[in-house]
Amino acid sequence: MRFIVSIRRLSLVGLLFISWSCNKFVDINADPNNPVTPVLELLLPATQVSMAGSLRDVNQGTSIVMQHLYSSTTSRNFQDGTDYQQSWNALYTQTLNDIEIIIREGTRLQRWDYVAIAKLQKAYIYSLMVDMWGDIPYTDAAKGNTISDPAFESGATIYDKLFVLIDEGLADAAKGNFAIQPTTADIIYRGDKAAWIRMGNSLKLKLFNQIRLVQPDKAKAGIAALLSSNAPLITTNAQDFAFRFGTTETPANRHPWHRAEYQAGKSYYMSQGFIERLFNTDDPRIRYYFYRQTSNYTVGFTPTGNGYFGRYTGDATASPNDNALKATVGVYPAGGLYDNCPINNIPATNVFVTNSGATSAPKVVTNSDGAGSGVFPFITNAMVKFILAEAALTMGTTGDPKQLFQDGITAQLNSVNTISTTSGNSAPVLPAATITAFVANRTAQYDAADAAGKLNAVMTQKYIALYGNGMEAYNDYRRTGLPVLPAPIAPLNVFPLRLTYSITELSTNATISDKADQLQTAQQTTPVFWDK
Structure with missing residues (x-):
């Protein structure tokens, strides 16, 4: 794990969003042979951009597992060591490394405002990593490239340390002036x-x-x-x-779901079960969450005949050439289109999902539809x-x-x-x-x-x-078993209680490489420490 010691000018930070279509991060590493002094007002926004980007695959996978979205393998409870490898690697080698630099340099400079923010972001990220993966590197990971094989610690032990870390961050916020300048160096809260x-x-x-x-x-x-x-x-x-997220296609800073869906080829189906949960309970969010590209498309797994063409979780049916027919993401949270088209088969008893004022016609979406400025x-x-x-x-x-x-x-x-x-x-x-x-x-x-x-x-x-935010839905479901979700049609495995580790970590970290296969297999069925 090597530290990132330099990033581009702050004026470019708003453009450093991840290029979602190719799943690559913007290269913000400096030449390691020519290190420079870290600049806190440049590092802080970089950590916030990379935090959102690094969590992309985790959020996507958990959204599918929790039946907000659908994909042919993940919705059947299948996962492997490449699914979340990019998220794992990026969090450790980019986001968390930059955060450690801010904590170290901010402490040296007594810039407690930067230190406080960095510690709170660190606590948030590590808490999610424990929630997703269970046992992970923590103490050794903070030492950067001085530790080549960081030891894994139990999730319960890390949680105890995170409560302390949060209190430290809150105490640091009370020290001296809290004066992030320019305020845009804090993308999330503008130095508040x-x-x-x-x-x-x-x-x-x-x-x-x-x-x-x-x-x-x-x-x-x-x-x-x-x-x-x-x-x-x-x-x-x-x-x-x-x-x-922003509104520009090039350079890319739109919501990742918009970038994945508002193009000719699409990454997902919408979850038919989730669509029907909203439709059958007269929930007005259905027009905001989903956009129909056609008004009436009926197949075996779309019984409503009203254009909400998705897939039930675990459906193993091969995908036809249907990118111009499937329902896609709407205005929330992805910044896509609002569905103002008439809906067939609306129950007469509906109060909230009606066709009043619905005068538009469905269309096949492109990257010029919707701003992509989601959340x-x-x-x-x-x-x-x-x-x-x-x-x-x-x-x-x-x-x-x-x-x-x-x-x-x-x-x-x-x-x-x-x-x-x-x-x-x-x-x-x-x-x-x-x-x-x-x-x-x-x-x-x-x-x-x-x-x-x-x-x-x-x-x-x-x-x-x-x-x-599929991650929090995944947490809630494992903790409470609620809401009751339909069983996958053709599952390939049991419901995953943890996400798979990065195969890179398993194969290169000497503290675990001799038992990599056992660890990976156990991820599917081993609860995280708070899941009783």
């Missing part, structure tokens, strides 16, 4: 100290909730301490910890509300779970509106009255449910809201 403190506390909340099955006392006490101390959390959509939601206001609702229902922590359930749905619907109307995207907003009525409808279902049904309602609405 209060925003980073809210992010750190919200990350702690998420991790405490994550461990509630295996460390219930610690989880409950940790959440109680956050709430009783009025520690600031993410409480508005404007405070979301998220990565916003990668890492930790959002909606997520925080749903986490607090789950904690209140399962651990009795402070808060009204019903109100938090309502607030979570409302927050996410407003996030859909935000992406629909910014940065070149063009979609009508969901009116406030519609949002209120929809939330009331879901609340009535919540009120009618027993205790188990209330938790199912919370986790189902969170699952729908997490479209665009």
Whole structure:
């Protein structure tokens, strides 16, 4: 693992987004024979760009496993050592290495603002890596190329260290001036100290909730301490910890789903089961999440006959020449098109998914359709509300779970509106009255449910809201088993409880190479430490 010691000028940072179509990262490495002093205001945005880019394949794979998307192999629970190799390698050799440089150099210069941000980003990334892979290198990985074979540590041990790291980052934020200049050096929060403190506390909340099955006392006490101390959390959509993509095709900085789908050849089918979950429950997000390229395409695995042509999870049928027929991603979260076309077979009882005002005609999409200015939601206001609702229902922590359930749905619907109307995207907003009525409808279902049904309602609405972040949906499902997902039609393996390791790591790291095959096989069936 070698450090990246120089990157291009800040004016280019907005253009350093990953070239999604070819799955390659922009080369921002300096000549190792001519090292230069790291420049913090250039390194920080590079870590944020590479964080979003490095998580691409992980997010794609978990979105398929969680039936938000479909691919022919992953949806059948098949994975191998190349699926997430790029994410693993890039996180360690690029993103986390740059973060360690910021922590080291920022500490030397007493630039605690940069150090605080770097530590909080580090804690977030490593927590996700534990959630996805379980045991991973941590302490040794921070030493860069001085350690050629970093030792793997248990996920539980790393989580304990991450709670300490978050507290360190929050303490660093309180030291001296928090003065990121230019503010654009912080792509996510523009140097807003209060925003980073809210992010750190919200990350702690998420991790405490994550461990509630295996460390219930610690989880409950940790959440109680956050709430009783009025520690600031993410409480508005404007405070979301998220990565916003741009609008340009060349150089590429659009949302990766837009780049993959708004072209002649497409990478995915949409998940037919997820489409039908929204269609059959009268959920207005269906027009924002998906765009139909045809109005009526009926085949064996598309029974609705209304143009929502996707694939059921685990369908092993060969793919015909259907790129111009399959449904594709919509305006949220990918910055594609809003589906304002009439839908066949809408139930007469529908209130929210209707054909009122639907006057457009379907079209085959190209890269000139939609701006691509979507979002990668890492930790959002909606997520925080749903986490607090789950904690209140399962651990009795402070808060009204019903109100938090309502607030979570409302927050996410407003996030859909935000992406629909910014940065070149063009979609009508969901009116406030519609949002209120929809939330009331879901609340009535919540009120009618027993205790188990209330938790199912919370986790189902969170699952729908997490479209665009398959990693958190994957975490929730392994922890709660909710919502119930259809079994794959023709599975090739059992549901994966961890992601496969990078084959490069397994073959070159001397601490594990002699047992690489056993480790890789065990990933499919071994729960992460918090999954009981």
